[in-house]
Amino acid sequence: MAGPEDHRLPGRGQLRAARADLRLPPDRLELLATLLRRGHAATIPPAPAASVRRCRSLRVYPLEETSRYLMRELDRNPLPRSCAIVGAGRLGTALAAAFRATGLDVEGPLGRGTPPHADAVLLCVPDGEIAAAAAAVPPGPLVGHCSGATGLDVLAPHEAFGLHPLMTVPAEGAPPFAGAGCAVAGSTPRAEAFARDLAQRLGMRATTVADEDRAAYHAAASIASNFLVTLEGAAERLAATAGVERGLLAPLVRAAVENWARLGAQHALTGPIARGDETTVARQRAAVAERTPDLLPLFDALADATRALVLVA
Ligand SMILES: NC(=O)c1ccc[n+]([C@@H]2O[C@H](COP(=O)([O-])OP(=O)(O)OC[C@H]3O[C@@H](n4cnc5c(N)ncnc54)[C@H](OP(=O)(O)O)[C@@H]3O)[C@@H](O)[C@H]2O)c1
Numbered sequence: 001m002a003g004p005e006d007h008r009l010p011g012r013g014q015l016r017a018a019r020a021d022l023r024l025p026p027d028r029l030e031l032l033a034t035l036l037r038r039g040h041a042a043t044i045p046p047a048p049a050a051s052v053r054r055c056r057s058l059r060v061y062p063l064e065e066t067s068r069y070l071m072r073e074l075d076r077n078p079l080p081r082s083c084a085i086v087g088a089g090r091l092g093t094a095l096a097a098a099f100r101a102t103g104l105d106v107e108g109p110l111g112r113g114t115p116p117h118a119d120a121v122l123l124c125v126p127d128g129e130i131a132a133a134a135a136a137v138p139p140g141p142l143v144g145h146c147s148g149a150t151g152l153d154v155l156a157p158h159e160a161f162g163l164h165p166l167m168t169v170p171a172e173g174a175p176p177f178a179g180a181g182c183a184v185a186g187s188t189p190r191a192e193a194f195a196r197d198l199a200q201r202l203g204m205r206a207t208t209v210a211d212e213d214r215a216a217y218h219a220a221a222s223i224a225s226n227f228l229v230t231l232e233g234a235a236e237r238l239a240a241t242a243g244v245e246r247g248l249l250a251p252l253v254r255a256a257v258e259n260w261a262r263l264g265a266q267h268a269l270t271g272p273i274a275r276g277d278e279t280t281v282a283r284q285r286a287a288v289a290e291r292t293p294d295l296l297p298l299f300d301a302l303a304d305a306t307r308a309l310v311l312v313a
Pocket of ligand 1: 086087088089090091092110111112113123124125126127129132133146147148164165166167168169170
């Protein structure tokens with residue numbers, strides 16, 4: 001079934017031609033491309049021209065006419081020019097600094113009970129606090145959250161957006177947002193365009209994730225990032241029993257991750273299980289049982305998962 005990004009939509013060449021025709025600035029071109037690609041054109045009431053009224057969907061309208069109409073909509077209801085960050089934790093502090101560095105008018109990060117005054121409010125609070133924090137925002141601004149697993153319904157009745165950087169942000173150190181993925185969402189074309197604009201400011205690669213896919217998307221992110229840290233913590237403990245420090249394991253971890261990113265899991269795998277050296281694996285297992293017995297279930301589960309990966313390869 002043809003989706004909103006199907007082949008009937010204009011290519012970048014056509015969009016560039018429309019931009020030249022309409023004398024649009026580059027940021028408007030991006031916005032126009034976003035709206036058309038995401039199929040939001042169909043959600044905007046048709047323009048009144050006779051040729052347009054005969055069509056069922058704006059997607060098949062002449063591009064120039066559609067472009068003019070969308071741009072008029074954006075002129076009436078422009079993107080926010082300022083953004084308040086609510087939540088002075090890990091992500092809120094990092095995003096406030098990063099957005100400010102791009103020239104965006106940023107308020108915050110604000111703590112509890114401080115009312116925001118900006119055109120948009122981005123909630124950087126724990127997932128369970130989003131609904132309460134959204135309810136505390138007076139009607140008017142766009143309201144967004146940064147949760148990977150949460151849909152936009154918790155932000156109702158605000159015009160809502162989602163911005164989930166696919167990046168791990170600890171309390172210390174500026175996170176490398178540039179190049180990271182970022183799940184964006186919007187309850188209106190304008191809200192989604194604003195989320196994309198924020199992602200783009202930091203050089204993140206925006207993508208959309210359907211509400212029904214968000215829990216799986218976020219679980220994948222947790223396995224890739226949080227569980228990896230748990231795993232490295234276990235390796236660090238066992239290595240310490242042999243007098244080997246974390247710094248010596250770190251290059252190995254980086255190389256393994258780079259190989260996985262470049263080659264995929266099956267081709268990146270090395271080690272005794274990939275080689276079929278089960279006698280070595282049995283000796284490893286005995287050492288784990290003796291030195292860190294609480295890690296044995298984790299070791300066994302991962303050894304089984306690794307054997308399954310070898311069988312698939
Ligand atoms: N950190 C990451 O790596 C990361 C990455 C991507 C997305 N996210 C998302 O970003 C959001 C925040 O995560 P985080 O890691 O930054 O959490 P965090 O470090 O625990 O910070 C949360 C902050 O929100 C504040 N807060 C809680 N309830 C509030 C309310 N009702 N009004 C105002 N402030 C409130 C907390 O203040 P108190 O200390 O007073 O409770 C705390 O400063 C979550 O939705 C998370 O899924 C995080």
